[in-house]
Structure formats: structure tokens, C-alpha cells
Amino acid sequence: MAAAEPAAHRRGRLRRSVESEYARPLILIVAVFVLWELVIDIFQIKPYLIPSPWSVARMLVTEWPRLWREGLVTAYATLGGFALSIVLGIPIAMAIAYSRTMESYVYPLMVFSQSIPKIAIAPLFVVWFGFGIFPKIISAFLLGFFPVVVATVMGFKSVETEMIDLARSMRASRLQTFLKISLPHALPSIFSGLKVSATLAVVGAVVGEFVGSNSGIGYVLQIANGNFDLPLMFAALFVLSMMGVILFAVVDLVEKLMIPWHQSRRGDVMVGTA
């Protein structure tokens, strides 16, 4: 019996590491890679239709300096658009949440504007703003802006009026009420909006690059597409996705630091703290 214990212990540790938060996505990625390779081998899919994961991985390594360089360009545009979404989105959302008039004037217009396909108007940004980074920032902003506004409005509107009344009855100033009650209440919702926005901003930046750009991942994608270079295309897409993942993770981390008390951050729901 005594000899069996360390083995069980080891099994437990193995299971824990397999089930840890970081291992799980990695396991899934490996599984997807294996499945991908298998499907290509079994169905004899030609490389001009879908590249093999190995050729993509090789491309990622050999073309890394270039992908990194172009990735940075896209990253700047993404961050610019995302920052603009926060700086403009949150105040506008607060105005909408606190003022009926603002809401009735602005909100429908924003929903309307959100339904315009950005790819259709993106060529105009090049006409208006040229070939520099600015039109890409605008494009990233236009995609990232809306989720921030919607989530923030919802966050502020869902504050219970009883709580506000309580604060008032205790003679809290407006600022105090805002800082102690409304803002903390709205933050979880704001952060979920920011997370959606972060991933969409990446897409927006690339849309901008597709339409007119001398650099960036969108530019690489266009060249890869023209040459039927699918490994390069997938490698570029991978870099793009990683950018979204990293930005998402950063927002997640900031959220963790700012609202450690929230229920999504407590206990076993997210094992990351363990």
C-alpha cells in the first residue's frame, strides 16, 4: 500500500498539469494540428487548397523576421484603433447611459452606422487620409468601437437604483456615488466589451491594410494570395490570431487587477489564480 501512494500522487500531479488552464488550449491546438495533418493525408488534399501544418510551421520560422516586422505595423494600427475605441467609446456610452436625450439621439444612429460593411467604405479612407497608418486606425476603431459602447451602456444601466438611493440617502456626492457604486458595478460589463473590441480591432486593422497599404500583415496576405502561397498566408493568419490572443490576455489581466472581487474572478471558475 505504501508503495502505491507515490504513484497515485504522481498521477494526480500529471492530471493537474494536464487540466491546468494553460495546458488545455495547448492540448487542443496539438489535437487540431494532428487532425489537420490527418485530413490532408487521408483525403489527399492538394497544397494549393489547404497547406499542411508543417509547411505553415516551417514558413513561420523561416519568415519570422518579416512577419514580426509587418506584424508590428498591424499591431500599432490595432492598438491605435483599440485605444480610440476606449477613449471615445466609454464617455459616449456614459452619456448615453445617463441621458435619455443622448440615448434617443445618438444610439439609433450608432446602430445604423454599425451595420455598414466597413470593407465597402474602407477604400474611401485611403482617398481621405492617404496610405499611412491613420486610415487603418480608423478602420480598427470603427470595428472595435461598438462593442465597447454597447457593453458600457449596459453596465451603467444595470446599476440597481436602490443602491444609488442608498448612497444618496447617506449624503454621498455624485462623484462618490459614481466612483463607489456605479463604476465598480459597470466594470465587469465594460471589460467584456473591451475583450470583444480587442479581437475586432485586429480584424479592422487588416481590413484597412487590405484596401491600401505598403506594409502590415494585410499586405503580406495580399502577396501570399497572389502567389498561391498558402503556407505564408496561414502563417500570417497565425501571427494575426496571436495578436488578438495577446491583446485579449492583456485586457483580461487588467480586469483581474481592477476587479478581483467580481464573481467571475473568484474561486474555481478561472483556475489561473491557483
Place this chain on the structure above:
Amino acid sequence: MKLMSRILACSVLVALSLAGAAHAQQRDKVVLMLNWYNYGEHAPFYMGLDKGYYRDEGIDLEIQEGRGSGATVQAVAAGSVQFGYADVGTMMKATAKGAPVKSVGILLQKSPMSAMGFADKNITKPGDIVGKTVAVTPGDALSQLWPVFLKINNIQESQVKTVSGDATTKRNAVVNGQADMLLGNVNDQKPIIEEQTGKPMRAVLFADYGVNTINAGIIASKDLIAKNPDLVRRFMRASMKAVEATEKAPDEAVAAMLKVNPKAGNPKTLKTSLETTIPLYHTKDTEKARPFQVQMKDVSATLDMMSQYGGIDAASKGKAEDYYTAEFVK
């Protein structure tokens, strides 16, 4: 007696119409995917449709607009459409990467590729391009032959500024003065911009300055060529007739195009586009030949250029016969 003859007449009619229906059912449904949205270059296929050349060959033809030669080649390779009308240089790149397609006839044997700008920029020869800003689409056929064009004409790449964007952006850049020129096909963007702005454009053709490549042709999958060579032969027979008819009566071809697709474009622009296209059908050597009949040496020359500059590796290059067969345009 009268009744009998009437019954007889009726039954003959019924039999005839049945035969007609059966005949229609036997016709092969064929889709031809073009290289791009409709412009004048495509008129011959509509001419053939309108004149019934395809129907006479037992083909029920549907013409689909395209979104770039690359996508058309992929659609043909995947078997989504039977025939494609696409840039053969682009097809070569896909074929070298393993796409099972081949050209069965080459219509544009002189390249329509050009650098074009407004006439008031006074750009008439390669030397005038030095110091200018040129709008290009990264990765497309033109952008890949552009460095070759510069090199052959002794221009350093650093002497020309480029801005990159998609087709719309290229056009906007020239119209709004963000670029002096764009790389485009002389029979496509040039008449469209002239229509849009009312200002004359001038083009410097790659073909006139040392970079001639064969351009658009009909492509089919190797599978179709092997399994149904008769269909390919009939399709090409009808297409050759259609092009010959177009050469004789371009106006009629444009009218046919507008009849089938009323939104194809402005009639005048379509006509200018077609009239710019027709001189590209033949090289000096093929002046006497029928349309689509290209010389193998021209296919070879294009393949050499693509492998030297256009992203085909020497290892997978192969020979001209791997990319083109003259069998169906004899």
C-alpha cells in the same frame, strides 16, 4: 380525311417538340467563369451566346463574372466550374503549385499590362516614369512583372515611388492625384477612368518595352480534358467562331453583351475596351492564325519569365506543354 390529316399534323408537331425537348436536355450545362467583373474584353463570349454558337455545339453556356484570375483558376481546379477565362501567367503559378489545370487556348497573345496615367502627366515612355508615384496591387501579375519592366528599361526600383492597394484604391489614387500612374490592363482601367473623369489617359504598354507575356486564355481542369475532350473541343470551336465574329463586328458584340447583362457597363466604355483588346489577339507570328492559336515558343517565354521573376521555382517549372495544349484549337 381532314380530321386524319389534322391528327397527323398534331402528332408530328408533338413528336417534333418532344425531340426538341430531348435535344435541349442533351445539351451540356457549362459554366465559364471570367477573370473579373464584366468589361469589354469579355464581349466575344456574349457574342457566341447571342449568336447561338455554343448552342449549336450542344452547349448550354452560363457566363459568371470573376474576382481575379487567381480565384477563377482555383474554381476551375476545384471543379466548381468547367471553364475559366483567366491570366495564363497566374494559372502557371497555380499549376506549378499543384493545381490540376491547363490552358486550352490563349486569346490575348500580346500583354495588355501597362503603366497608365492621365495624358497631362506626359508619360509616354519608360524613362518618364522616373520620379513618379505608381499605384500597384501587391502580389498580382502586374506587380510581379513590374520589377522586370523597370530592370529591362534601366530604371532603378528606388527611382520610382510605389503605393499599394486593391483595384479600387489604385483607381482612386490616380483619379485623386495620390499617384501619378497605376499598373493595370490597358483595356480595363483605362477606358473606365476616362469615362469616370472625362480626362484622357495614356498607357505605357509592358509589351512595347521588352516585357511581353501571354495573358488571358481559356483554362480547364486536367480531369475534364481527360474525361470529356469532346466537350472541350466543342467549347473551343464555338469560342473561336465567337471571337472571329467579334473581330468583324465589335459593335454587335457589345450589344450582345448588354443584351445578356444590361448592367455590364457603359456601352461606349465597353466598346473602347473591346477595341483596345482586339489588337492583342495576335502576335506578328500568329496574324494569319485563328484566334486562341498561340505559338508554343510564346508560352515558353512566359513560363521562363514567370520562373525567373514571378515566383515559380525552377524545380516545379516543367515545360510549356505542361501548361498549354494546342489540341483543342486545331
